[in-house]
Amino acid sequence: QVQLEESGGGLVQAGDSLRLSCVASGRTFSSFAMGWFRQAPGKEREFVARISYSGRSTVYADSVKGRFTISRDNAKNTVYLQMNSLKPEDTAVYFCARGVVFGTTAARGYDSWGQGTQVTVSS
Numbered sequence: 001q002v003q004l005e006e007s008g009g010g011l012v013q014a015g016d017s018l019r020l021s022c023v024a025s026g027r028t029f030s031s032f033a034m035g036w037f038r039q040a041p042g043k044e045r046e047f048v049a050r051i052s053y054s055g056r057s058t059v060y061a062d063s064v065k066g067r068f069t070i071s072r073d074n075a076k077n078t079v080y081l082q083m084n085s086l087k088p089e090d091t092a093v094y095f096c097a098r099g100v101v102f103g104t105t106a107a108r109g110y111d112s113w114g115q116g117t118q119v120t121v122s123s
Helices: none
Strands: 004-007 010-013 018-024 034-039 046-051 058-060 068-073 078-083 092-099 117-122
Touching: 004 092, 018 034, 018 092, 018 117, 034 068, 034 078, 046 068, 046 078, 058 068, 078 092
Parallel strands: 010 117
Antiparallel strands: 004 018, 018 078, 034 046, 034 092, 046 058, 068 078, 092 117
């Protein structure tokens, strides 16, 4: 497994932007897809976005499509989530994870979860 550390969360107003970062340890980062998930209080963890190992392919949840952008810098072992036009319903703890099952958006297809970073969007 690999260690992941998220950062960049915070308290913002509706319509603002945030960029989350997730730094991975180890030398295998560029070999795996990466994903972002989120979990709001009392709700199950849900898929947000996924990026292929090369960065050429991305997938988004319908709820964030057109507002969020996932990207990666393999030289820096880092995956990003640019979040624009934030809404109160985006409030959650955001996690990054390493994809170990090809093409999946299900949480069970990911391992090496980070501790998460809190994003709070006020109305």
